[in-house]
Amino acid sequence: MRVRGHLVHQRSHTWIEPTAAMTPPRKPPRRPLAPWTGIVYFLILAVVSLTLVTWKVKGRAPVAAFESVVLSVTLPLQHSIRWVMRGVGGVWERYIGLVHVRQQNLRMQEEIKWLREENNRFLEAYLQYQRLQRLLNFKEWLPPEMVATEVVGRDSNNWTEIIYINKGTRDGVGKGLAVVTHEGLVGQVIHAAPMLSKVMLITDFRSGVDALVQRTRTSGVVAGRGRNVAELKFLPVGSDVQPGDRLISSGMGGVFPKGLIIGEVKGIHLNGNQFQDVEVKPSIDFSRLEEVLVLVKR
């Protein structure tokens, strides 16, 4: 129904014709901005952004503090989301995902028998190693202290491979510490807020881990390629490496202890350079990570 040129919705049988006093006040039309306003905005944007880049590159304190504040502020939000997702995931795992449990159970029982046998052999070898080490009077190697943490988030950026863990500086977690699971190397802490930390995975393109081919002890650098893939770099043409070879950390560089499993060789490509292109499949499926251990330095 049209009244005084305006469309009026009839909500009930009896309605009141709107008057000027009842209609909401209209905002005055915006004045067009002066042409130099855009230039001013651009200059402010450029100066602030370049200042931030410079501070970050130089490792200035305000940027690190800002990162910590952002992480700390997001923590309660992240916990709530995690709680909801865990509830939804729990329903799935407890009821719908139990279809193949019987077959899985039988298969795992077989696997346990095999693993027990293998464990026994390794235990014997380890005891022998300890005896020999005492004989040779070597300093006993102490495993680093570990902090168990939960993965509370995963970065959605396609360029970077980051996870968030729920321990920070309050629990002794700090920048540069190695992060592992029982399956192998995960990555390293790149920023620690009091109760939340960021971990760069070994598949991030900025990551580099000095590695050894376990079988031949040939060394190279495992660098990330994103999307759960890594590559072994600087391996000279002619080096003995085969698909399926296991890669371990060499302990060089001081971040990752020696002997952590990184992954295995998936494919080798010769590209005409002095180095081979070696594709690496990480030992961990990073999309399913739930708990990790941070190796805290003594």
Added chain:
Amino acid sequence: MFPALLLVCVIVHQMNAPFSRLPGGLEPDLALIVAVYGGFTYARGAATALGFGAGLLQETLAGGLIGVDALSKGLTGLLWARLWRQVMGEGALVQVPLLAMLSVVDGVASFATAKLFSAPSASWGMFLPLLGWQLLSNLLLGPLLLGGVAAVHRKLSRGTRARWGGHEPTVTLQPK
């Protein structure tokens, strides 16, 4: 209030990668979409601030250099989205080439600066598959998200308008 809600969405998306849990594992750049939407909807200053904020939050959480994404997304809000809207219009599908262009520009800027300052051994050969994936994600999901954001904004504004007498966003992002 709506820009603040968009920034919270950027944080939640950044830390949870919700789309990658779906089949296909595509993950669009929500900060870019927020910057584009800001450029379409708000005045210059607000659009620049929204793009800058979204980019800044994204790179703060992603753990790289800080300032590069903030600059590129701030510029998207200030300049690119506005120009595109004036020249090409505001239909959701018309935004596909804009999203493609901005995805490439953003990706190249981020990778080039990371290569310069933190990962000198990273190769452009490694970068191209990542760029392709980002492009695919943004092109397939970007228009849907843009349309979704516009729809939510309209819905919320209607409620606000009824209560406070505010105005409704002019951008619809409906396919023409």
